[in-house]
Amino acid sequence: MYAHRVAKPLAGLLFLLAVTAAHAASFGMPDLMQMLSQQPSGKATFVEKKTLAVLKEPLESSGELSFTAPDRLEKRTLKPKPEAIVLVGDRLTLERSDGRKMTVSLSDRPEAAAFVESIRATLSGDRGALERYYAIALDGTAGNWQLTLTPLQARMQKIISQIRISGARAQVKTISFLQADGDRSDMTITSTAAR
Amino acid sequence: MKPLPQKIILALWAAAMLAAIAVIAQTRFIADLSAFMPKTPSVRQQMLVDQLRDGAIARLVLVGIEGGSAEERARLSRQLTGKLARDPQFASVQDGDAATSERDQRYYFDNRYLLSPAVTPARFGAAGMHQAIQDMIDELSGDAGLAIKPLLPRDPTGETLRIIDQFGGDTPPRTDNGVWVSRDGQRAVLMAQLAESGLNTDAQARALDSIRAAFSALPNRSAGTRLVMSGTSVLSVASRDTIQGEVARLATVGTVLVVCLLLLIYRSPMLLLLGLVPVVSGALAGIAAVSLAFGHVHGLTLGFGTTLIGEAVDYSIYLFMQRSDGAHPSGFWRTIRLGVLTSIVGFAALLSSSFPGLSQLGLYSISGLVAAALVTRYVLPGLIPAGARLRNLTRFGALLQRVFDGLARFYWLIAAAGVLATALVVVNRDTLWNHSLTALSPITKAQSQLDLQLRGDLGGNDTRYVASFTAPDQESALVASERVDAVLSRLARAQTIGGFHAPSQLLPSLAMQAARRSALPDERAARQNLQTAVAGLPLSADKLEGFLADLRAARAQAPLTRAALAGTASGMLLDSMLIKRPDGYLVLMPLRPSGEGAHGDQIDLDRVRAALGAARLGQVTVIDLLEETTGIFDSYTHEALILSGFGCLAILLLLAIACGPRRAGVVAFPLVCAVLCDVALLHLAGITLTILHLVGLLLVVAIGSNYALFFVSDDVGDTRKMETSLVIANLATVMSFGLLGTSSVPVLSYIGSTVAIGAFLALLFAAMLARVRPHAHPV
Numbered sequence: 001m002y003a004h005r006v007a008k009p010l011a012g013l014l015f016l017l018a019v020t021a022a023h024a025a026s027f028g029m030p031d032l033m034q035m036l037s038q039q040p041s042g043k044a045t046f047v048e049k050k051t052l053a054v055l056k057e058p059l060e061s062s063g064e065l066s067f068t069a070p071d072r073l074e075k076r077t078l079k080p081k082p083e084a085i086v087l088v089g090d091r092l093t094l095e096r097s098d099g100r101k102m103t104v105s106l107s108d109r110p111e112a113a114a115f116v117e118s119i120r121a122t123l124s125g126d127r128g129a130l131e132r133y134y135a136i137a138l139d140g141t142a143g144n145w146q147l148t149l150t151p152l153q154a155r156m157q158k159i160i161s162q163i164r165i166s167g168a169r170a171q172v173k174t175i176s177f178l179q180a181d182g183d184r185s186d187m188t189i190t191s192t193a194a195r
Numbered sequence: 196m197k198p199l200p201q202k203i204i205l206a207l208w209a210a211a212m213l214a215a216i217a218v219i220a221q222t223r224f225i226a227d228l229s230a231f232m233p234k235t236p237s238v239r240q241q242m243l244v245d246q247l248r249d250g251a252i253a254r255l256v257l258v259g260i261e262g263g264s265a266e267e268r269a270r271l272s273r274q275l276t277g278k279l280a281r282d283p284q285f286a287s288v289q290d291g292d293a294a295t296s297e298r299d300q301r302y303y304f305d306n307r308y309l310l311s312p313a314v315t316p317a318r319f320g321a322a323g324m325h326q327a328i329q330d331m332i333d334e335l336s337g338d339a340g341l342a343i344k345p346l347l348p349r350d351p352t353g354e355t356l357r358i359i360d361q362f363g364g365d366t367p368p369r370t371d372n373g374v375w376v377s378r379d380g381q382r383a384v385l386m387a388q389l390a391e392s393g394l395n396t397d398a399q400a401r402a403l404d405s406i407r408a409a410f411s412a413l414p415n416r417s418a419g420t421r422l423v424m425s426g427t428s429v430l431s432v433a434s435r436d437t438i439q440g441e442v443a444r445l446a447t448v449g450t451v452l453v454v455c456l457l458l459l460i461y462r463s464p465m466l467l468l469l470g471l472v473p474v475v476s477g478a479l480a481g482i483a484a485v486s487l488a489f490g491h492v493h494g495l496t497l498g499f500g501t502t503l504i505g506e507a508v509d510y511s512i513y514l515f516m517q518r519s520d521g522a523h524p525s526g527f528w529r530t531i532r533l534g535v536l537t538s539i540v541g542f543a544a545l546l547s548s549s550f551p552g553l554s555q556l557g558l559y560s561i562s563g564l565v566a567a568a569l570v571t572r573y574v575l576p577g578l579i580p581a582g583a584r585l586r587n588l589t590r591f592g593a594l595l596q597r598v599f600d601g602l603a604r605f606y607w608l609i610a611a612a613g614v615l616a617t618a619l620v621v622v623n624r625d626t627l628w629n630h631s632l633t634a635l636s637p638i639t640k641a642q643s644q645l646d647l648q649l650r651g652d653l654g655g656n657d658t659r660y661v662a663s664f665t666a667p668d669q670e671s672a673l674v675a676s677e678r679v680d681a682v683l684s685r686l687a688r689a690q691t692i693g694g695f696h697a698p699s700q701l702l703p704s705l706a707m708q709a710a711r712r713s714a715l716p717d718e719r720a721a722r723q724n725l726q727t728a729v730a731g732l733p734l735s736a737d738k739l740e741g742f743l744a745d746l747r748a749a750r751a752q753a754p755l756t757r758a759a760l761a762g763t764a765s766g767m768l769l770d771s772m773l774i775k776r777p778d779g780y781l782v783l784m785p786l787r788p789s790g791e792g793a794h795g796d797q798i799d800l801d802r803v804r805a806a807l808g809a810a811r812l813g814q815v816t817v818i819d820l821l822e823e824t825t826g827i828f829d830s831y832t833h834e835a836l837i838l839s840g841f842g843c844l845a846i847l848l849l850l851a852i853a854c855g856p857r858r859a860g861v862v863a864f865p866l867v868c869a870v871l872c873d874v875a876l877l878h879l880a881g882i883t884l885t886i887l888h889l890v891g892l893l894l895v896v897a898i899g900s901n902y903a904l905f906f907v908s909d910d911v912g913d914t915r916k917m918e919t920s921l922v923i924a925n926l927a928t929v930m931s932f933g934l935l936g937t938s939s940v941p942v943l944s945y946i947g948s949t950v951a952i953g954a955f956l957a958l959l960f961a962a963m964l965a966r967v968r969p970h971a972h973p974v
Contacts, residue, residue, distance in 0.1 A: 050336060054347055056733045059336035081333040094338065098688075107369065107378070159341065179341070 027142050029127060035142065037125030039170040040069040043192050048077075050185040065189060073120045087116050114156045118149055118163045122172060134163070143168050201577040208574050211566075212476060215483035222486040225396055225435070225493055239818045240827055242663045245774075245781055254286070254392070254771070256426045257649035258406060260383040262419040268383035269372035271413055271420060276385055278409045283390065284402040287767040290385035291368055291375030299763045303358050304350070306759070308749035310703060311354035312361065312680075314711040318352065319721065319746075324728035327352035332732065349741040351734065361684075361700045368653050377652040382423075384652045388767055389428060396435050399428040425646040430638050438494035441940045445498060449931045453508055456930065460588070460923055461515065469578055470511040473567040476574075477507040481563030485555050496555040498935075498943045505931030506538075506898060507567035509924035514571055515579075516588070516920035517913070528572065530908045533853050534901035535568040537846045541897035544842030545890065550831045552942075553838075556890065592915040595922055602959070603966035613868035616875035627874070628832060629883035660786040660798050662695070662807075664815045665779055672773060672780040673704035675812075679784065682810045683803075691802050693789040698773040698782060701765050708754050715750050718743065786817070828886075835886040839893045846896055854907065862903040865960030866896055873953040887942050891949025898928060898950070899957025906965035918962065925958040 043066045050059040063077040076084040084095040092112060093103045106113040114133040121129035130136055133156070134149035149163040157180065164176040175187045260268045260275070276290040289295060308314055317323045331353040334343055346355050368375040368384060375384045387406065391398035403424060410422040453474075457467045485492050510531065517527055538560070545557030620627065662679060666672035676699035683695045699707065716724060721743055722736075729736050760766035774781040788798045800817050807815050850859035870892050877888065902921050932954065935947025 048336075050340060052335070052344065054344075054734070054738055055332070055335075056735060059332065059340075059733070061336040075338070077337060081337055083337050085338050105369075105378075107380075109369075177341075183344070185340075 027138075027140070027145070029136065029138055031142065032138060032145060032147070033125040033127045035125070035170045036123065037069075039123075042067055042123075044189045045192055046075070046187050046189050048185055048187040050183070052183045053181070064192075067120075067123045070124050070126075071120065073116070073123065085116075087120060092116060110153065111156055111159065114151060114153060115160070118165070119175060122147065122165055140166075204573050204577065208476070208570065212479055215479040218483040218486050219479065222482065223397075223491040224439075224497065225491050238816055239823055242661070242816050242818055242823075245663065245783070253427045254389040256387040256389060256403065256406065256424055256428055257646070257653060258385045258387060259377065259423040259425075259645075259649055259652070260385075260410075260420060261381065261423060262421050263417050265372055265376070265380065265383075267417060267420065268376075269374045271410070271416060272374040272383035272385055274413050275406075275410055278413075279387055279406065282402075282405055282409075284398070284405055286388045286390045286770055288385065288387045289375075289764050289767060290383070291370050291373075293373050295762065295764055299765050302760060302763055302765060304346075304355050306749075306752070306755055307350060307354040307358060308715055308746065309708045309711050309752065309755055310700075311357045311711070312684075312700075313352075313354060313357040314714050316714045319714060319716050319724065321724040321727035324352060324724050325730075325732070328728060328732055328734065331356075332734065347734075348738055349745050351739055351742050358700075362694070362696070375653065377648070382652065384649060386653060386767070388770065396428075396431055400432045400435070403429060403432055423645055423649070425642070425649045430642060430646065433642060434638055435494055438498060438940050441938050441943060442494060442498040445934060445938060445943070449505070449934050452930050452934065453505065453927050456923070456927055457508070457512075465580065466515055469575060470508060470515065472575060472578070473511050473570040474507040476570040477563035477567030480566035481559040484562035485559050488558055489551065489555055493552055493555055495552055495940070495942050496559050498938070498940060499556055499559065499946065505928040507563065508927050509898075509901070510568055510571035511575060512924045512927065513920050514575060516923070517916050524913075526908050530904050531568065531572070533850075534904055535564055536853075537849055537900045537904075538564050538897040540845040540849050541842045541893050544838040544845065544893070548831075548834060548838055550834070550886070553831075553835065553886070553890065588919050589915070592919040595918055596915060599918070599962045600966065603963045606963050606966070609865065609868050609960050609963060612872050616868075616871035619875045619878065620871065623878060627878060627884050629885050659820050660692075660788070660800070660817070661820065662784040662786060662803070662815050662817045663782060664812075665781050667779045669773070669775075669780055670704055670706070672782050673699045673702065674706060675815075676773075676782055676784070677704060677707055678810065679807065679812055679815055682806050682812060683784075683786070686803060686806055690789045691806075692798055693787040695784055695786045696768065696772060697784050698769055701769045702755060702757060702760065702773075705754050712750060712752070715746055717750070718747050721746050832886050832889070835889045839889050842893050843896050846900055850900065850904075854904075858907050861907050861964070862900060862961075865903055865964050866899045866957055869899055869953050869956035869960050870895055872956055873949060876952055877949065882945075882948075885941075885945055887945035888949045891946040892953065894946070894950045895953030895957060898954050899961070902958045903961040906961050921958060921962075925954060928954045 043064065045062065046065050047060065047062045050061075052059065060079075061077050061081075062079050063075065065076075066074045071087070071089050073087040074084065076082075082097045086093045086095065087106075090106045091103055092106055092109075093101055095101050104112065106116065117126075117129050117133055120126075127136075130149065133152055135152060137148040137150075139146045139148070145167055147165040147167075149165070151157045151160055151163075159180055160177055161180045162178040164174075164178070165172060166174045171191055172189055174189065177185045179185075258275070260271050262268075263271070272290045273292060276288050276292070279285050279288040303310060313327075315323075318327055328351045331343075331347065331351055334340065334353065334356065335347065343353075343356060346353070369378060369380070370376065371380055376382060377384055387402075389399060389402050391402070406424065407422060410416075454467060454471075457470050458464070461467055461470070482492055482497065485496055513527070513531065514523075517523060542557045542560040542564075545553045546561065548554045548557065662683070664672075664675060664679075666675055676697045680695075680697040680699055683692065683697070686692045687694055703711070715721070725736050725739060725743065729739075757766070757769070760769055772783050772785075774783065786798055786803070788796050790796065798819070800819055803817050807813065807817065847859060847863050850862050853859075854862070873892065873895060874884070874888075877884065882888075902925065905917055905921055929951045932947045933951035935943050936951055938944045938947060
């Protein structure tokens with residue numbers, strides 16, 4: 001598709017730029033949410049890098065992510081220590097490597113809810129859920145967008161200063177959590193199956 | 196024996212009544228569930244009793260604040276907590292405020308080297324430290340990394356996490372505006388732990404009133420806000436209030452009804468007052484006797500007392516009505532004596548019940564009836580003024596005779612009804628009985644609904660499964676708790692149980708604390724080990740100076756005592772598990788089911804017992820409170836069945852000895868039919884029988900035999916007079932028991948309805964059968 005476009009003459013390129021610019025100007029939250037909400041499910045692998053001031057080098061963990069619309073999100077870490085979080089509706093279950101499970105209700109934990117909704121609401125294109133917890137800014141184009149979430153709750157602000165999510169069309173590519181103390185975690189997501 | 200002069204009898208009687216009043220004035224009246232607990236309990240039953248009396252559930256008051264805005268509820272919750280925390284009636288008050296949870300977190304963090312179950316000498320060697328720090332870094336890279344990050348510099352071996360691991364699986368209440376709120380957020384919730392044991396209902400009632408008073412006095416409270424409370428103490432105070440209210444109502448209405456009936460018949464205030472003398476004497480004697488024997492009187496016994504009005508008044512009715520020309524027929528007193536004796540025999544069966552409620556009833560009835568009969572026999576005749584004349588009831592008597600004569604033609608109906616009732620009872624024998632203790636509870640549905648909700652709000656204080664033991668002192672209690680902890684931890688890993696709480700998790704024994712302290716390396720060794728340990732880890736030792744400083748402090752730290760937990764929620768939890776009693780300590784450790792699999796809400800207690808037994812911890816009792824409560828109740832029912840059976844048999848035997856076997860059969864037949872029809876009628880009305888119905892049936896036999904005795908007695912004088920007096924006595928009985936049947940307290944209404952129906956049938960059947968026997972009196 002791109003090859004075809006690059007082969008166009010100058011006029012064609014100018015036209016394309018104009019179209020893209022016009023697109024960028026008109027690409028907004030409704031479009032992004034619409035795109036995301038049309039993807040019912042998907043599987044992906046992730047690599048998460050945590051940069052902490054107290055440690056000499058970043059910590060890396062990796063595993064699998066899967067999302068099933070409308071509300072099931074599973075993050076299964078395989079390395080360095082197997083564990084999983086499974087979110088279904090209001091229930092968040094932590095599975096530890098020793099097999100122990102702990103289930104909490106999101107409505108009991110506003111901070112945890114804010115945290116997990118940043119991912120789940122983005123994946124499902126649920127603007128209402130995002131806006132409940134965050135001030136939202138969207139940049140870029142449909143093919144390369146960046147979503148910046150700033151927590152609304154004072155208690156959440158003490159932990160997280162910003163969440164940055166980037167993607168192309170309905171694919172979420174990176175999620176970065178910027179912590180209030182300067183530490184950060186960056187997750188790179190590679191899709192393995194159609195979402 | 197020369198009869199005593201009337202003056203001496205009167206003086207004796209007055210003295211006895213004064214003594215009874217003096218005893219009653221000192222009596223403690225209770226109305227809690229403990230009266231339903233066995234007198235001589237098994238080990239497990241004793242634990243159940245302990246749990247109900249001293250356990251967390253008995254002393255916990257769950258408080259909710261509803262209405263108004265979330266902010267106002269939070270403010271009221273904080274203000275109420277502040278007020279109650281200063282009140283010595285409460286051991287502890289918690290509203291989930293941040294300050295308290297900070298105190299808890301601080302307690303665990305500051306004392307982690309004495310509290311962490313992972314602390315051993317090996318863990319603080321170079322290799323052990325390396326592994327522990329590596330584990331902590333792995334945790335950091337995981338999903339909970341953000342939450343545990345602040346711990347790392349001072350706790351790189353993750354001791355705080357090992358402490359928290361022990362409590363895994365608990366669901367803390369939801370927090371909003373800095374206080375606990377219900378699941379839906381519409382109610383602020385707090386918990387208060389009473390200082391008094393669960394046994395003292397008076398103290399509990401005072402404490403609950405203090406909460407109400409404190410709430411209504413809160414400043415700037417909007418009118419829409421209201422207080423709701425629940426918990427075992429609230430329920431027992433409420434049930435006591437219900438019972439007390441009912442007792443007062445029943446006594447008043449019962450007295451008024453009987454007074455009206457007697458006035459209608461006697462038309463003489465003098466005779467009326469005299470008729471009430473044995474009633475009042477009997478009631479006073481009964482309460483005083485129970486108080487002396489049991490040390491307290493249960494409200495139910497008192498409520499039951501109102502029925503004594505209906506029974507004791509019978510004697511004076513017989514006395515006044517069967518008197519002719521100032522004297523009584525020769526067989527009169529013999530018949531009365533036999534009637535009293537059969538009643539006593541019936542109630543004596545209850546006296547030996549292991550159910551304190553029943554044995555109180557038995558004692559109360561026996562002493563009350565004996566007193567009433569004695570007063571009727573010896574005091575009353577001397578008090579009747581010579582000129583007292585009873586209204587002529589001949590016309591009423593004649594009418595009665597005609598009615599009975601008419602009915603007597605249908606005598607075969609009695610046998611038919613008896614056979615039908617027997618068939619019905621036999622066919623439905625499996626659905627006749629109600630096995631739930633709550634069937635007797637005077638708690639309303641709304642109350643128990645609220646209780647469930649509040650418990651759910653506060654993180655499901657479900658204490659169905661409990662492991663318990665006693666120890667002579669705190670240290671040995673905590674040492675034992677540590678041994679039990681080791682076994683239960685294994686079971687939790689194997690998913691046999693979901694989790695548990697142990698007092699030693701919150702406050703380890705001094706021995707354990709000393710062992711952990713001595714496991715910590717001295718400063719030089721610690722520094723050296725740490726240097727070696729961090730090799731190959733992305734963490735440099737110079738960021739961990741705080742860790743070394745904390746280790747140094749822990750080595751010099753004084754042992755933890757209960758005082759270190761002051762003002763924490765954990766302290767409240769500890770108090771609920773480690774209970775000081777006059778003779779030592781009671782430890783109650785709640786177990787939680789795993790929640791996994793088909794029976795995830797249940798625990799296989801046999802496996803828990805086996806594991807404890809294998810660890811030579813056989814002294815630890817593990818019970819399922821639900822099963823135990825149901826079991827106790829079933830055993831009561833079973834026992835009551837046997838005792839009532841024996842009671843009825845004894846009555847028959849007594850009758851056989853007193854009047855000969857043939858006549859005893861004649862007396863018994865209408866009684867048996869009345870009892871059977873009574874059961875069948877209750878069953879047809881959709882009522883499942885409880886132990887109280889059984890008591891009611893025994894009463895039917897005891898009262899009914901009096902009627903039957905008069906009918907078969909050959910020398911009771913004027914049959915018409917006798918019959919009239921019996922019908923009036925029966926009316927009084929049916930009235931007072933029927934009134935009891937309308938009570939909102941199940942225990943009272945069960946007995947009331949059973950006896951009212953049964954006594955009426957007993958008289959009817961006896962009167963009808965008296966007419967068809969060959970030796971019946973000429974009409």
